[in-house]
Amino acid sequence: MEAGRHPAARAPRAGGRPSTPDAGENARLARPPRAAAPARGGRGEHENTALAEPERLQKVLAQIGLGSRREIEEWVVAGRISVNGLPAELGQKIGPGDRVKYNGKLIPLRFTVRTPRVLIYHKPEGEIVSREDPEGRPTVFERLPILRKGRWIAVGRLDFNTSGLLLFTNDGTLANRLMHPRYELEREYAVRLLGQLDDEQLESLKTGIQLEDGLARFTSISDEGGEGANHWYRVTLSEGRNREVRRMFEAVGLTVSRLMRVRYGPVTLSSRLKRGMWMEMPEAEVCSLAGLPKPQGQAARPGEQVRKTRLHRTTPR
Template identity: 65%
Template structure:
């Protein structure tokens, strides 16, 4: 089969280029840049002499790193420097005493240097505990306080080897800081549980010298004799020392079950149940209905949270002798996620 004749290719435009080659009409005189190729540093830059002058481009605002921006924004609310152990306590990392012990152990660093007890810290300082950066809340930032209606079957702990449901899973999530539980309730006990973002406030609410009353609704099988009531009011001996109820009232009941309202001024482990067991009575249901000035709201269902309003939190801080944000200042509230 004879070969097909090849059609000759049409020659390109003969317009000479500055480099001595040929180029198309209307095309740029600069050679096309190959993808991925580096610019030749030896090649002179071509500038148009007849090009009109242009206004210089406005200077771009330098980008502020996220962490620096966050610290700067917090300085708008910042007060005077505060002592490190106090600052960590009110930020929710433990009591003042626990923070002092942590600092003495060399576990806290400020701006890369190992901290010492009594060190004053200003807003913007980088504080780390065990090498991890922590969020600080100065005293002019109002802490948060919430009421939680704990159901039975939840544990008041973040770490449980048995992997049981935790009360902390039901709380609002914080962008900085953490929730501190005010006391505890047993796994099988329901009712009022307080949380706050201030470790110092939590310590005051739990300290025995403030004598905050804890009131419970108790259900038992059958009635309790007058002799047993008297013993529970005057005091019974437990493994960890004597205990007694400050109040003991009959709350009625249907059938074989009877309800009682009891109150005491301390919160030892399973104390109410152990006190009833000491007089031969088994508790079938236990619910805390009051803690200090807080009463379990009737409309707060199990598993629900209610936050205390800012004026009530300010009053609470004043009642316990803690620093209160000055009126008119913006009150810092951590954002929820």
């Protein structure tokens, strides 16, 4: 086996427009922050026709892509959001007919269950998971299709020098579901080390390593072999702290020379998806991931959905 290749990579809402004189203003003026030009290369948004019950303000606004729940909570505290002309409150519920403004502009609300969009991206090394970088390094967002409304939210992060599976969604609620520690979604990585773990180091990594931000442990470690100074392992953990995998191996005296995420929860990186490429997750799979009812009348024969899924290779904008 070549030292530079790793065996682990084989896995590799009905509309809630108020019936007021401001309805036209609502449609004309309301724009989510950082809304972009018409979409390129993506499918349209799908909606379920069942009306939803009144929901918490931050949840509704996150679902339409205004921002993450945490950002929206900060805007509420700062007084940037109003409901029916009054300052919004944290945890406030809204329903059809309520008029919500952000920085004085009306926001079009949706009270139907909308299927989120999810992109699966194979991040190469040398890209940063941030919208802007003072150092001018390329960002993952430069590769993604432009949304008509809302924005892409990265599900977790990967370091500048880490490659592999990275998910994006236009739904803040789903992003929270995928990232919040209470859901304990497993992350799986292929790791190339300079050196090999001994039994004592293996046991320490499984039982727990004390890092500066708390105890960290791998839920599993498997030896994937290697030649010379390089040795491959596959590891899983159920949290996503900054540089956690690298820091854990450094804590037992070994250096990570290459790191690649190959799975996030139930989503596995396909061998068809090469570095720098992205694909849109099929709607039925998104519904399963988000815990939503599956779309009606779209059942596919085994293997059919895979053939219909398009892979996209883009260059940074």
